[in-house]
Amino acid sequence: MTARTLFLLPGDGIGPEAMTEVRKIVAFMNDAMDAGFVTDEGLVGGSAYDAHGAAISEADMEKAMTADAVLFGAVGGPKWDDVPYDVRPEAGLLRLRKDLELYANLRPAICYPALASASSLKPELVEGLDILIVRELTGGVYFGEPKTITDLGNGQKRAIDTQVYDTYEIERISAIAFELARTRNNRVCSMEKRNVMKSGVLWNQVVTALHKDKYSDVKLDHMLADAGGMQLVRAPKQFDVIVTDNLFGDMLSDVAAMLTGSLGMLPSASLGSPDAKTGKRKALYEPVHGSAPDISGKGIANPIAMIASFAMCLRYSFNMITEADNLEKAIATVLDNGIRTGDIMAEGCRQVGTAEMGDAILAEFKALSA
Ligand code: IPM
Ligand code: MG
Numbered sequence: 001m002t003a004r005t006l007f008l009l010p011g012d013g014i015g016p017e018a019m020t021e022v023r024k025i026v027a028f029m030n031d032a033m034d035a036g037f038v039t040d041e042g043l044v045g046g047s048a049y050d051a052h053g054a055a056i057s058e059a060d061m062e063k064a065m066t067a068d069a070v071l072f073g074a075v076g077g078p079k080w081d082d083v084p085y086d087v088r089p090e091a092g093l094l095r096l097r098k099d100l101e102l103y104a105n106l107r108p109a110i111c112y113p114a115l116a117s118a119s120s121l122k123p124e125l126v127e128g129l130d131i132l133i134v135r136e137l138t139g140g141v142y143f144g145e146p147k148t149i150t151d152l153g154n155g156q157k158r159a160i161d162t163q164v165y166d167t168y169e170i171e172r173i174s175a176i177a178f179e180l181a182r183t184r185n186n187r188v189c190s191m192e193k194r195n196v197m198k199s200g201v202l203w204n205q206v207v208t209a210l211h212k213d214k215y216s217d218v219k220l221d222h223m224l225a226d227a228g229g230m231q232l233v234r235a236p237k238q239f240d241v242i243v244t245d246n247l248f249g250d251m252l253s254d255v256a257a258m259l260t261g262s263l264g265m266l267p268s269a270s271l272g273s274p275d276a277k278t279g280k281r282k283a284l285y286e287p288v289h290g291s292a293p294d295i296s297g298k299g300i301a302n303p304i305a306m307i308a309s310f311a312m313c314l315r316y317s318f319n320m321i322t323e324a325d326n327l328e329k330a331i332a333t334v335l336d337n338g339i340r341t342g343d344i345m346a347e348g349c350r351q352v353g354t355a356e357m358g359d360a361i362l363a364e365f366k367a368l369s370a
Helices: 015-033 046-052 058-066 089-099 113-118 167-182 198-214 225-234 246-259 304-316 321-336 354-369
Strands: 004-011 037-041 069-074 104-110 130-136 144-151 157-162 187-192 219-224 241-244 269-274 281-285
Touching: 004 015, 004 058, 004 089, 015 037, 015 069, 015 304, 015 321, 015 354, 046 089, 058 089, 069 089, 069 304, 104 167, 104 246, 104 304, 113 321, 130 167, 130 246, 167 187, 167 198, 167 241, 187 198, 187 225, 187 246, 198 219, 219 225, 225 241, 225 246, 241 246, 269 304, 281 304, 304 321, 304 354, 321 354
Parallel strands: 004 037, 004 069, 069 281, 130 241, 187 219, 187 241
Antiparallel strands: 104 130, 104 269, 144 157, 269 281
């Protein structure tokens, strides 16, 4: 069998702790299922800055470009607050997204039944929640030029960020949203600010035209992004797939994450276009949470988002659907059994650390795979 290559970038803070739990699952899959994963590992973020003075080295970029999939932990921390802007930890992640052309960021927000009471909303509002945010990831204000701070010479400075979207960028991300909606509840809600932004006007036009042309079987709604944020916390279950730009997607996905009980629960997949020859998409999988410097090194971080990101990797990069389903089921079972990390701890449950949570999920995964 051909090897399945995984490039691990654990990063900073709780990233390495969470990645350790994924490594255990990979090792099991190689031993027991002959999965043929070959892993290599690199540095990204502050840890790369400390070693190479860059947020990711050229050698590691090369490895990321050629791997079947990249597994990414988290970057950043107060230690690197004052490093130059170009080499700040986040620059490593942004460069990976841009250079690998990972324009489609899938952020599912699923509320596990056992966690409905951990949400900041009433349990009945989030019980059974299953929405998918499809965030555009390589355009918009994150990458638009000019992006500058200029000294105006009169004691004032001027900062400029530029929101730019071309038709093709909006088309390809909305196509992904429509395709995925067809495998779910067949509904897409597109969010922009067409009442204020030209990019919102074009976004709305392109999504509408593509829908009419190719996806009229899918139910399409449009919402202004601010109203969308409000609806997400008012009645989140009204949504199936939400498609939105890079910046709104960043904010709305944090909101959606918290609905599910903890930021420590949400995985994500960032995908590129299928390769013309091999049909394979470049892909990076990462938890939505950050490096959580306040709890890093203590062995108490929740590894579920990282493990669920690996489940997405099995599904989208390797088409290992049964294995992905089983890994997701294993997470749900462990939660049903009342095992919790501190961030999702509830009365009557048993609080465990990162390694014990990872081991419990692995044990369930083994049982399901037997
Ligand atoms: C995310 C993060 C990143 C983003 C940061 C770390 C650059 O917040 O993936 O949501 O803003 O995209
Ligand atoms: Mg974010």
